[in-house]
Amino acid sequence: MNKWALITGGTKGIGFAVADCLAKAGYNLILTYASSDDVAAKVQSDFQNIHHNKVHILRADVSDMNTIDVIDRFLEGEDLKLDALVLNAGLTCRDPFETMTFESWNRVFYANVHFPVFLLQRIVGRMNRESSVVFTGSLMGIEPHSVSLAYGVTKSAVHALTKNLVKFLAPYSIRVNAVAPGFVDTEWQKNKPAEIRQNIERKVSVGRFADPHEVSEVYKMLIENSYFNGEVVVIDGGYSYK
Numbered sequence: 001m002n003k004w005a006l007i008t009g010g011t012k013g014i015g016f017a018v019a020d021c022l023a024k025a026g027y028n029l030i031l032t033y034a035s036s037d038d039v040a041a042k043v044q045s046d047f048q049n050i051h052h053n054k055v056h057i058l059r060a061d062v063s064d065m066n067t068i069d070v071i072d073r074f075l076e077g078e079d080l081k082l083d084a085l086v087l088n089a090g091l092t093c094r095d096p097f098e099t100m101t102f103e104s105w106n107r108v109f110y111a112n113v114h115f116p117v118f119l120l121q122r123i124v125g126r127m128n129r130e131s132s133v134v135f136t137g138s139l140m141g142i143e144p145h146s147v148s149l150a151y152g153v154t155k156s157a158v159h160a161l162t163k164n165l166v167k168f169l170a171p172y173s174i175r176v177n178a179v180a181p182g183f184v185d186t187e188w189q190k191n192k193p194a195e196i197r198q199n200i201e202r203k204v205s206v207g208r209f210a211d212p213h214e215v216s217e218v219y220k221m222l223i224e225n226s227y228f229n230g231e232v233v234v235i236d237g238g239y240s241y242k
């Protein structure tokens with residue numbers, strides 16, 4: 001198989017699990033990350049040694065618009081065309097409503113909404129026909145977020161983008177969908193205090209966080225099933241509002 005998938009934020013958490021799932025299915029990978037060089041280097045050698053896939057790792061911070069050039073130049077330099085684009089990296093801001101600044105609000109919008117839109121605009125010509133885009137949305141884009149206004153609103157925007165982009169990507173024969181995970185046991189969640197984690201577990205019908213690999217299978221399905229288009233697929237273990 002000579003298929004290529006690019007995953008933003010692909011060295012840890014959900015992005016890494018999607019990379020692992022796609023690698024097992026034979027995809028070659030381009031994974032971006034922001035700062036953890038050591039983790040990125042290990043991920044690259046593990047994938048090459050275990051799955052024998054071609055793997056490129058790019059340092060490309062989604063809060064810096066210049067990194068769109070980095071990704072575009074890389075694809076051009078390697079003359080690569082993509083079969084899957086997973087727009088997964090995202091940021092949050094937990095400043096209280098009363099004290100949040102325009103800069104912190106804007107940073108979350110930039111990373112979660114502006115960056116993926118303008119990355120996609122730049123590299124859409126480097127995606128094969130019948131290829132697929134998958135965004136990482138969030139249950140918090142459907143249910144109001146209890147802490148971060150910017151996070152909930154940007155993830156709602158990601159869900160709206162998913163539906164609106166269908167008609168702009170149809171001329172390229174590219175499908176676009178989103179996964180809206182509930183609470184997934186990544187660093188993002190593991191860093192929360194035990195009491196908050198227990199509150200979350202009480203609200204989920206299955207009584208636990210999702211394993212990132214459970215979530216990754218939904219991405220693979222959306223990439224490979226040729227009739228999903230414009231869908232936001234929720235995977236939340238039965239969030240029950242308890």
Ligand SMILES: NC(=O)c1ccc[n+]([C@@H]2O[C@H](COP(=O)([O-])OP(=O)(O)OC[C@H]3O[C@@H](n4cnc5c(N)ncnc54)[C@H](OP(=O)(O)O)[C@@H]3O)[C@@H](O)[C@H]2O)c1
Binds near residue numbers: 011187
């Ligand atoms: N975990 C959840 O419960 C949950 C639920 C719903 C939605 N989500 C969404 O899922 C996505 C991934 O979250 P996660 O929980 O998997 O996070 P994670 O475990 O913290 O992994 C984050 C990944 O993204 C990279 N990254 C972080 N900041 C970045 C930036 N500014 N630019 C480029 N890459 C960056 C990290 O690389 P470095 O370590 O090098 O920075 C790492 O590879 C986010 O969009 C998040 O909103 C998560």
